[in-house]
Amino acid sequence: MKAISLYQPWATLVAMGLKKYETRSWETFYRGPLLICASKKKLPFIEIASILMAAKLSKDDLVYGRAICVVELSDILKTDGLAVSHLERKFGDFSPGRYAWKLDNPKRFTYPPYVRGHQGIFDVPAYHDGIKI
Numbered sequence: 796m797k798a799i800s801l802y803q804p805w806a807t808l809v810a811m812g813l814k815k816y817e818t819r820s821w822e823t824f825y826r827g828p829l830l831i832c833a834s835k836k837k838l839p840f841i842e843i844a845s846i847l848m849a850a851k852l853s854k855d856d857l858v859y860g861r862a863i864c865v866v867e868l869s870d871i872l873k874t875d876g877l878a879v880s881h882l883e884r885k886f887g888d889f890s891p892g893r894y895a896w897k898l899d900n901p902k903r904f905t906y907p908p909y910v911r912g913h914q915g916i917f918d919v920p921a922y923h924d925g926i927k928i
Contacts, residue, residue, distance in 0.1 A: 796828060796829075796830050796865075796918070796919050796920070796921055797825055797827065797828065797829050797830065797864070797868075797916050797917075797918060797919075797925045798829065798830035798831075798832055798862065798910065798912075798916070798917055798918070798919045799817075799829060799830070799831065799869065799911030799915070799917070800832045800833070800834045800914070801817065801829070801831060801832070801833065801834065802833075802834045802838055802865050803833050803834065803843070803857040803858075803859060804832070804843055804846050804847055804850065804852055804856075804857055805817075805846075805886065806831055806832065806863055807833070807852065807856060807857055807858075808846075808850055808886055808904045809811035809831050809864065809866060809898055809901060810831060810863045810864035810901050811897075811901070811903075812849070812857050812901050813850055813882070813886070814883065814898070815879075815887075815897065815898055815899075815913055816867065816877075816879060816883060816887055816895040816896060816897055816898065817823055817895070817896040817898060817906070818874060818887035818888045818889055818894065818895050818896070819875055819893065819896060820892075820894070821894065821896050822871045822894045823868075823871065823896075823916055824871065825868065825916060826864075826870070827867065827868060827870055828865055828867060828868075829865065829866050829868040829916075830862050830864075830865055830868070830910070831862070831863055831864045831865070831866060831898075831901075832861065832862045832863070832910045832912045832919075833857070833858055833859050833860065833861055833862075833907075834859065834860070835859050835860035835912065836859075837859060840854060842850070844883075845885075846886065849882060849885055849886075849904045850886075858907055860909055860910070860911075860912070861904075861906055861907035861908060861909055861910060862904065862908050862909075862910040862919070863903060863904055863907045864901045864902055864903045864904060865901070866898040866899060866900060866901045866902075867898070867899040867900045867905060868896055868897070868898060869897045869898075869899045870897040871894050871895070871896050871897070872894070872895045872897065873892075873893075873894060873895075873926055874888075874890065874891065874892070874893040874894065874895050875891050875892070876888045876896055879890060879895075903922070905906065915928065916925065
């Protein structure tokens with residue numbers, strides 16, 4: 796299965812269905828199921844405090860170093876002129892020349908398995924640590 800690592804709290808926002816677009820400086824031809832992994836790296840609280848408040852989350856709601864959901868990567872759009880909500884805009888970098896990856900149908904794991912993340916899109920076996928992903 797294809798996977799991507801996101802820093803927290805953005806990974807949790809995707810799993811909750813609050814973040815429907817992941818913004819990147821690059822695009823991919825891949826479309827289909829995409830495993831969302833929460834990076835092990837913890838950003839300083841000061842950097843994420845306003846995001847947590849906007850999403851009504853606390854830092855205790857975040858898990859690290861785990862796969863937290865599967866989404867459908869359905870489309871990739873240029874950010875130029877893309878109409879998104881004010882909240883969605885707060886959760887991503889929609890500046891001109893970037894790409895918005897449309898993420899649909901998040902399916903959150905009850906018991907998120909540990910996954911070693913990587914940069915870019917990477918492959919994870921369908922069964923990881925004995926858990927079907």
